[in-house]
Amino acid sequence: MQDIRRPTMKSPHSRPGARALTRSIVLAGLFSLGLAQSQAAETDYPRQPVSIIVPFAPGGSLDATARVIAEKLRDLLGQPVLVVNRPGAGSAVGARYVAQAKPDGYTLFIASGSAFGFLNLIVPNFEYQLKDYAPLGGVAVYTSLFATNASVQAKTLPELVKLSRERPGGLSFCTTGVSGLNHLQLEMFKGLVKAKTGTALNVIHVPYNGVAPALTALKAGEVQACALPYSTIVRNFEGNGIHNIAVQRHERLKAMPQVGTTGEQGYAEMDDNEQLVTLSAPAGTPAPVIAKLESALQTTMKDPEIVKKLNDLDVQPTFVGSAEARKWLEKDVTKFSKVIKAAGLAVQQ
Template identity: 30%
Template sequence: MKAFCAVRTRRIAAGIFLGLCAASASAQSGYPSRPIRLVVPWPPGQATDLSARLVAHKLSESLGQPLVVDNRPGAGGVIGSDAVAKSAPDGYTLLAGSSGPISINPIVQKVPYDPEQAFAPVSLIATVPYVLVANPAFPAAGIREFIASARANPDKYTFASSGTGATGHLVAEFFNSMAGIRATHVPYKGSVPAITDLLNGNVTYAFETLAATAGHVKSGRLKAYGISSARRNDALPEVAPVHESAELPGFEVVAWIGYLAPAGTPLQTRARLAAEVRKAVQAGDLRERYAALGMDPVSSSPEDLGALLKREHERYAAIVKKANIRID
């Protein structure tokens, strides 16, 4: 009798488990059944906001439910990111994540979340290359001459960034380290004043986004020495990658933008979203808009994005440690 009861108990438990699995699968198969909130931790019009909205529009069409953009700017993207970290992991809250608040800020300052523990990766949606630019008065004709001049004059030259710990700052520090350059960092409150001083010849060089520099390069107001991505970009096809023209193998760095979800969001849900992103970034109209914004349309699986985030954290941690960068 005891054996019978034990078997019966196991069968009941198995039945309950299978029922729960079936209910979960049924719920996921109907996903999404209501609007999805997409938190953008930046103000409208910023690069992350623009790319996130373009992809969200495509996903709203393919999923049959709207992705509602919720701009939560502040503290360099930390406020909005933290709001998502504290949200329910049900697939109905997403974060438009990017290099700054996810890969860099947690290394250079205290933030209320651990990005590896707080978020579950969904998919990349864009990458943003940086361009090494200088005032046209700088005498170097090419990047090798640029490096030679900087090496021969340690601490003579200055480089601008949109702020201490900004992605452009770390890209420049990475370049300086690999090229053997010693130069003085001049931080600004944003890219606009940094580029303005560069145009006026008050600083020597900078790594700024393709979108922010392409127009000035084409007009002759800035001189481009190289692009930080692995390949040339159609916006400035004559500008070669730094790793190629300067013979700096391994110097391939871009800012990333992607969708993340709160930790614990089911992989099945994230994989569904990633599949829709993959289709979205292949659309001709989206690719045209991206090109105008100086971005490259990309996608990834949740697993591949997770691996990228790990590599980015390790690389930026090494750069920050070597350059002794800290924001109090």
């Protein structure tokens, strides 16, 4: 008998083209599901507590500022907002922690100034730069100043420059730490003096670990001059051991109207040295999350109670949006990167 076999019927999914099509449909479905879940997470943000990382120990002005801001953000976001201190290596420990965090809006970074944008130049093995952070906005401004011991016969910057050259051995000039912003401001001043007069400022840098020991040393006459952040303590010591001779800003401080600006004394380049206090998230944080946090910060800074609390901390409350904050930081990073390199402070990575 003739062997009659039916032709084998292949499943349409067994054909190569069909299999590829099926895979594409499945992958597209999974992608759409993942995208939908991601968008839902962004829309529902926040669904858990948010942490603000402070790169210094508790008790300082930045820590206090963070706690005031966190209090209001908690009410606006409907979730606990925790202030977590991660000090060490200047601000590098906290800055690294945030740069490495998941970019989901639950780990934020508060910084006074742009130092976290150039830590890669001054901290060994620190690889992160400003591009690794997403600024959310600025909430306050810190002002720095130059001060002398009350016995020093120099009441202006030009007089201080002149005295440094006349005094045998020069002047001892303190800051709040090696490679900190006050140190960089001193190095910037030294560079400007040399450029404008052709002769170096004759000073010996004496770094202290923070504001309190630097101010104590200045008041006691252990050093003749100092670059310091403005505070009520500094203001109250005016005429009581120290003399404030210049504020690094465009306008005089209302609290110390008798103290001239750096620009009024021939060093206008230093008027831009005010430090913007910013909050940032890790780079890659979704745009809707950044927008929600930026809006919350703006609302926070419209609250009269928050403004009063920050004024009481001797910071100048403000609000600077995300885009403007990034421009401010980029300008500062460019400026101080040049100062670091010119002063020979850059480390080999």
